[in-house]
Amino acid sequence: MRRTGAPSIDFRAHFQTLRFLIEQGIKLPIRATSGPTQGEIEWRRPCRVSLQYLLKNPIYAGAYVFGRRPIDPRRKIPGRPGTGHTTVSPEKWKVFLRDRYPAYITWDQHQAILDRIQANRNVCKEAGAPRRGAALLAGLMTCGRCHLRMRVCYRRDASGGYDYVCDRMVSERAEPVCQRVAGHVLDDFIVQQVLKALEPASLDLSLHAAENIERQRTDLDLLWQKRLERVRFEAGRAERHYLRIEPENRLVARELARQWDQKLAAQRSLQEEYDRFQRTQPRILTAEERETIRSLAADIPALWASSATTNSDRKEILRQVLDCIVVEVVGRTEKVRLRIEWAGGTHTEHEVRRNVVRTEDLSYWPQLVERLREMVAQGLVVEQIVETLAAEGWRTSTGADRFRPAHLQLLLKRLGLRLRHRMDFDPSVLAPDEWWMTTLARELGVCRVTIFHWIHDGWVRARRSMDGRWVVHADEETLSRLRIYRGAPHGRHARRRYLQERSVPNPTEEPIAPNGNGVLMPRKMTKASEQAVRSVGTEAESGPRPGPSARSARSSSALRAFPHCA
Numbered sequence: 062m063r064r065t066g067a068p069s070i071d072f073r074a075h076f077q078t079l080r081f082l083i084e085q086g087i088k089l090p091i092r093a094t095s096g097p098t099q100g101e102i103e104w105r106r107p108c109r110v111s112l113q114y115l116l117k118n119p120i121y122a123g124a125y126v127f128g129r130r131p132i133d134p135r136r137k138i139p140g141r142p143g144t145g146h147t148t149v150s151p152e153k154w155k156v157f158l159r160d161r162y163p164a165y166i167t168w169d170q171h172q173a174i175l176d177r178i179q180a181n182r183n184v185c186k187e188a189g190a191p192r193r194g195a196a197l198l199a200g201l202m203t204c205g206r207c208h209l210r211m212r213v214c215y216r217r218d219a220s221g222g223y224d225y226v227c228d229r230m231v232s233e234r235a236e237p238v239c240q241r242v243a244g245h246v247l248d249d250f251i252v253q254q255v256l257k258a259l260e261p262a263s264l265d266l267s268l269h270a271a272e273n274i275e276r277q278r279t280d281l282d283l284l285w286q287k288r289l290e291r292v293r294f295e296a297g298r299a300e301r302h303y304l305r306i307e308p309e310n311r312l313v314a315r316e317l318a319r320q321w322d323q324k325l326a327a328q329r330s331l332q333e334e335y336d337r338f339q340r341t342q343p344r345i346l347t348a349e350e351r352e353t354i355r356s357l358a359a360d361i362p363a364l365w366a367s368s369a370t371t372n373s374d375r376k377e378i379l380r381q382v383l384d385c386i387v388v389e390v391v392g393r394t395e396k397v398r399l400r401i402e403w404a405g406g407t408h409t410e411h412e413v414r415r416n417v418v419r420t421e422d423l424s425y426w427p428q429l430v431e432r433l434r435e436m437v438a439q440g441l442v443v444e445q446i447v448e449t450l451a452a453e454g455w456r457t458s459t460g461a462d463r464f465r466p467a468h469l470q471l472l473l474k475r476l477g478l479r480l481r482h483r484m485d486f487d488p489s490v491l492a493p494d495e496w497w498m499t500t501l502a503r504e505l506g507v508c509r510v511t512i513f514h515w516i517h518d519g520w521v522r523a524r525r526s527m528d529g530r531w532v533v534h535a536d537e538e539t540l541s542r543l544r545i546y547r548g549a550p551h552g553r554h555a556r557r558r559y560l561q562e563r564s565v566p567n568p569t570e571e572p573i574a575p576n577g578n579g580v581l582m583p584r585k586m587t588k589a590s591e592q593a594v595r596s597v598g599t600e601a602e603s604g605p606r607p608g609p610s611a612r613s614a615r616s617s618s619a620l621r622a623f624p625h626c627a
């Protein structure tokens with residue numbers, strides 16, 4: 062707000078103006094309508110209503126108006142004569158005559174104040190006053206699909222993030238959310254554009270900033286001079302009253318002397334306040350202050366990022382430069398089209414990238430799948446695919462320039478693409494007659510767990526490779542033996558126990574010869590198997606038979622030593 066004859070300070074919000082007046086101790090003149098001082102001017106502390114009246118009344122711009130707030134009989138409350146007032150537009154005023162009074166502000170300034178108040182309303186059609194939230198583009202974002210104003214949605218988690226959301230139709234027509242864009246992506250890009258646009262004007266900015274500060278301080282000093290003049294006048298009048306009283310009227314003289322003392326004390330107090338104000342804010346900027354302003358204006362990005370610059374200040378600057386920003390997300394992809402409407406009527410168009418949750422939402426997902434298929438068909442391992450994608454410039458869903466191997470393996474799994482392992486291509490990893498466990502399991506037609514059992518029981522020899530994979534030694538003889546194990550019927554364990562309990566020799570119980578190194582088939586039974594078989598025989602002869610679970614475990618442990626029995 063700019064006032065003539067008062068501080069030339071621009072405020073965007075009504076409340077900012079009120080707070081400034083309170084902080085500076087500036088009072089507003091009010092003509093008393095009742096009481097002992099009825100009809101006289103009283104200087105009172107401003108409040109919201111009085112300031113609003115001052116800002117909206119065209120009389121301060123020199124216009125005579127009648128019928129600005131007509132009474133609507135339907136809104137009148139019986140017994141309360143002051144009710145029923147409504148506000149109508151200027152076209153409906155009964156009398157409107159400009160330039161009939163001495164004006165404090167020009168008519169254009171008055172209209173600018175009204176426009177500002179209108180724009181500060183917290184409704185969806187207006188941008189609203191800038192507030193202290195982190196979203197710098199709040200009130201400036203417009204949806205490119207439905208052309209409605211987008212609102213800010215602050216997240217409730219610890220990230221402190223926020224989104225610009227077009228969801229007005231959710232509450233009005235129960236439609237789904239139109240679009241949602243992460244706030245920091247757009248804020249960062251728009252701020253870069255604005256700072257780039259402001260860079261050539263840094264010198265002008267420093268000059269204007271210095272002029273503005275000096276003008277504000279000059280106007281504030283003028284206000285202080287008027288307040289000082291007023292208290293001096295009142296003290297002088299009290300002095301004159303006291304000097305003119307006859308000495309015989311001692312009671313009256315004593316009262317006048319007390320009033321004179323009060324006025325003198327008020328004058329002294331105000332003078333001390335003015336001296337303090339002058340010390341803190343001299344009317345003319347010092348050389349040091351000018352240099353500070355010039356250096357700050359020369360480095361606008363540093364000034365923007367300074368801790369002394371509040372989010373409200375940043376929003377204020379953005380609103381001075383931008384009219385609005387039209388946003389449209391291309392489908393569900395990472396592409397966001399921006400149209401920046403600059404103050405002054407020009408516009409620029411841009412495209413920025415946002416993060417998406419699913420890789421499948423990327424605009425280049427079909428091309429990426431095709432490339433992955435090609436690389437898998439070429440036999441590349443995960444590390445090679447990661448390097449190739451990074452070299453070719455493929456970005457992840459979060460904008461990273463390199464895929465994580467685990468993430469890439471998940472993607473390939475979802476696509477049904479099977480990678481060969483890196484070690485599969487290194488012939489030096491496997492010695493003669495050595496197999497990868499998976500390969501051997503596939504060769505024998507068994508699952509990996511079966512081979513683990515064989516390793517645990519000592520029927521095959523195995524080791525770990527450098528990357529932790531199992532390598533199993535199995536020559537031709539071992540393979541043929543393992544095929545016999547695999548082909549043995551499932552009921553062989555129970556059958557063997559049955560035969561042992563009846564001491565019937567099993568004609569098929571032929572020990573398998575060792576393979577030379579004693580790994581595949583020990584000539585002797587293991588201690589566990591010997592003990593298990595012995596205990597089975599002993600229990601069958603003397604004691605009661607154990608429960609089914611213990612019996613099964615023991616017999617299974619014992620008979621695993623003779624898996625070839627069928």
Ligand SMILES: [Zn+2]
Nearest residue numbers: 204207227239
């Ligand atoms: Zn929309």
